[in-house]
Amino acid sequence: MIKHLLTTAAAVVAVTAPLQAQDLSAMSWDQIVEQAKAEGELTWYVWYLQDDLRRAVQAFEDEYGIEVTIPEGGDAGGNANKLLAERERETGDIDVFAWGYNDFETVDLDALFMPLTHLPEDDGRVSELTGIDGGDHVLAYWGNQTGVAYDPAHVSADDLPQTPEEFAAFWAENPGKFGFNYEKGGSGPSYYLNMLRVLSDGVDFFDGESNDEKLAGLQPGIDFFNAHADNYVVTASNADSILRVSDGELWMVPAWEDHLAGLQNRGEVRSDIAFYIPEMGMNGGGNGVAIPLNAPNPAAASVFIHWLTSPETQTMFNRTFGTAPMNAASDDSFALVPNAQREFRTPWAAQPFRGEVEQRFVDDVILER
Amino acid sequence: MTLRRAATILLLLMPGLGLILALIGAVVYIAVAQSFGLYSLMGESAFSLAFWSDTMGKKAFDKAVRYSIYVGVLSAIFSVILAYPLAIWLRKPFAGSVTIGAVLKAPLLVHGLVAAFLYINIISYNGLLNQVMQGLGIWDGPKRLQNDRNAIGVLILQTWKNMPFALLLLTGAVQAISDDVLDAARDLGAGSWARFRKVIAPLTVSGLQAAMVIIFIGALADFSFQTIAGPTNRQSLAQLMVNFKGRGDWHSAAVVGVSMMAIALIGSALLAVAARMIMRGRLK
Numbered sequence: 001m002i003k004h005l006l007t008t009a010a011a012v013v014a015v016t017a018p019l020q021a022q023d024l025s026a027m028s029w030d031q032i033v034e035q036a037k038a039e040g041e042l043t044w045y046v047w048y049l050q051d052d053l054r055r056a057v058q059a060f061e062d063e064y065g066i067e068v069t070i071p072e073g074g075d076a077g078g079n080a081n082k083l084l085a086e087r088e089r090e091t092g093d094i095d096v097f098a099w100g101y102n103d104f105e106t107v108d109l110d111a112l113f114m115p116l117t118h119l120p121e122d123d124g125r126v127s128e129l130t131g132i133d134g135g136d137h138v139l140a141y142w143g144n145q146t147g148v149a150y151d152p153a154h155v156s157a158d159d160l161p162q163t164p165e166e167f168a169a170f171w172a173e174n175p176g177k178f179g180f181n182y183e184k185g186g187s188g189p190s191y192y193l194n195m196l197r198v199l200s201d202g203v204d205f206f207d208g209e210s211n212d213e214k215l216a217g218l219q220p221g222i223d224f225f226n227a228h229a230d231n232y233v234v235t236a237s238n239a240d241s242i243l244r245v246s247d248g249e250l251w252m253v254p255a256w257e258d259h260l261a262g263l264q265n266r267g268e269v270r271s272d273i274a275f276y277i278p279e280m281g282m283n284g285g286g287n288g289v290a291i292p293l294n295a296p297n298p299a300a301a302s303v304f305i306h307w308l309t310s311p312e313t314q315t316m317f318n319r320t321f322g323t324a325p326m327n328a329a330s331d332d333s334f335a336l337v338p339n340a341q342r343e344f345r346t347p348w349a350a351q352p353f354r355g356e357v358e359q360r361f362v363d364d365v366i367l368e369r
Numbered sequence: 370m371t372l373r374r375a376a377t378i379l380l381l382l383m384p385g386l387g388l389i390l391a392l393i394g395a396v397v398y399i400a401v402a403q404s405f406g407l408y409s410l411m412g413e414s415a416f417s418l419a420f421w422s423d424t425m426g427k428k429a430f431d432k433a434v435r436y437s438i439y440v441g442v443l444s445a446i447f448s449v450i451l452a453y454p455l456a457i458w459l460r461k462p463f464a465g466s467v468t469i470g471a472v473l474k475a476p477l478l479v480h481g482l483v484a485a486f487l488y489i490n491i492i493s494y495n496g497l498l499n500q501v502m503q504g505l506g507i508w509d510g511p512k513r514l515q516n517d518r519n520a521i522g523v524l525i526l527q528t529w530k531n532m533p534f535a536l537l538l539l540t541g542a543v544q545a546i547s548d549d550v551l552d553a554a555r556d557l558g559a560g561s562w563a564r565f566r567k568v569i570a571p572l573t574v575s576g577l578q579a580a581m582v583i584i585f586i587g588a589l590a591d592f593s594f595q596t597i598a599g600p601t602n603r604q605s606l607a608q609l610m611v612n613f614k615g616r617g618d619w620h621s622a623a624v625v626g627v628s629m630m631a632i633a634l635i636g637s638a639l640l641a642v643a644a645r646m647i648m649r650g651r652l653k
Contacts, residue, residue, distance in 0.1 A: 077614065077615055084410050084411070106411070106617045107411060176513065181601075182601070183596075183608075183612065184596065233513075234516075234601035234602065235516075235601065236515075236516055236596065236597060236601060237596075244493075244494065247493065247494055247495055248494070248495060249493070249494035249495065249511075249513070355616050355618075359427070359429070362429055362604075363427070363428045363429055366601070366602055367428060367429060367432050367602060367603070367604075368602075369518075369601075369602035
């Protein structure tokens with residue numbers, strides 16, 4: 001029995017070791033696809049909508065005969081912890097790692113992920129998104145946009161607030177009907193960061209440098225929120241905001257375009273809830289994918305990323321999830337907002353300044369309520 | 370004690386000690402080390418007191434400490450205050466007492482997250498409570514009850530979840546008091562309150578202490594109830610720790626984590642001492 005086990009183990013090592021050691025950049029794409037099919041499987045660590053994405057990747061499984069496993073549960077932080085914890089392992093568990101695009105900025109891409117230069121050329125793909133450069137290591141596959149969801153039964157599409165002053169006027173006319181979250185989701189932070197950016201004239205939010213003088217420049221914006229504190233509501237999360245608009249409690253809330261579209265497609269919130277990007281600007285972003293250096297099935301992972309970022313898949317994602325396509329050759333006609341409003345998309349404030357602003361907002365606005 | 374006997378005792382204790390030292394000890398050690406800048410996950414590791422001074426200087430940390438202690442202490446007190454009369458009532462079996470006891474302990478089987486979402490559904494703007502109150506003509510319109518500023522929602526959830534645990538401990542303690550002792554007190558003229566204060570309370574103080582300490586620690590470290598039903602203008606320590614971790618600031622998160630452990634330890638000791646003094650009549 002022991003002899004049999006040893007023989008089997010030796011055979012497994014003999015078969016898999018050369019595959020892992022093989023340098024994908026030295027192979028043609030056809031060879032990579034061939035190796036991917038030999039690997040036959042991959043594990044995609046993605047932190048949201050796992051059930052929906054399992055359905056979405058069936059098209060890939062049918063096309064290539066490669067099985068995609070999306071582990072149950074797991075949030076972005078948990079998956080990132082796993083990635084970091086097993087970075088020293090020779091062979092990890094993660095083939096494709098999905099993460100918020102701006103989160104990739106917090107790690108050393110060279111030290112964790114393999115370059116994707118072996119993928120077939122496609123000028124339509126996106127590796128730089130909202131000021132974050134994924135370089136050769138990260139590709140965007142899920143474009144999303146924050147904006148404001150509103151209840152058309154109470155708010156006219158012709159009279160939507162576009163600037164901080166107009167929002168304050170809305171708050172005053174409709175106290176307790178506008179809400180935003182400051183944690184558990186980025187839509188609320190996008191809203192108050194952009195309000196602060198517009199109100200704090202001269203403070204460069206896109207330069208990550210942080211110092212006392214720069215933070216002091218936020219005071220007009222902080223005072224603005226505190227002066228109107230009785231007129232707006234702070235919600236518990238992205239989802240809480242949307243549910244409370246759908247329930248009729250609130251009339252306007254910041255939201256993610258894809259989140260709202262997904263909930264509407266699944267019938268979980270009212271389909272008549274509308275969405276717009278205010279002229280003052282709100283942040284757009286997305287999620288990217290990368291292949292860890294110790295991925296067990298790197299060729300399959302490469303083929304998967306090639307499929308995921310293709311125009312066809314991005315069009316399908318736009319239709320299914322309401323995402324902003326991350327390939328220039330895709331069709332984005334199913335989005336919740338017209339293309340004209342995309343010009344109001346702004347990049348996220350740069351780190352570490354953004355973190356300092358968020359902390360300041362929590363300390364001086366949220367905890368002072 | 371001979372060396373041989375000491376070694377034997379140590380060996381016999383090893384399974385328990387090993388678990389505590391190897392598993393819990395390692396976690397505590399890593400948390401403490403990270404709070405001083407060591408074991409950095411994404412940067413260079415170097416001993417530093419900066420994370421402690423920075424974190425403790427933050428207004429959010431100060432408020433989180435006070436808020437978590439508020440929730441921890443009140444949850445423990447409310448749970449045992451509700452559990453005591455029930456434990457005394459269920460001390461002697463009667464028809465249906467087993468069923469009542471089982472129903473009272475049912476919250477132990479419901480996960481906190483489920484309870485929190487159910488609670489939110491009930492108190493939401495157009496939820497059951499608002500509809501009933503409007504239907505009865507008590508309220509003119511719906512009231513916003515979710516995420517209330519005084520954390521009443523969190524305290525209700527904590528008490529609902531922890532009262533059965535206190536009941537479990539106190540029922541055992543109350544049932545251990547013999548009828549003879551209570552009859553003797555009654556013969557000597559002690560009324561219900563006097564019997565509770567002078568007999569039941571001093572004899573069940575250990576169960577009370579255990580219940581209060583365990584509930585306090587759990588409520589102090591609450592995350593799920595707080596993030597779903599808690600006030601949005603306050604953060605619990607666990608919430609603050611997760612926020613730091615979410616920003617990749619593991620060292621500050623470790624400072625909060627270690628602080629939480631220290632507060633749990635000191636707070637538990639103080640609660641246990643206070644409970645003993647009050648229940649044994651040394652504080653009037």
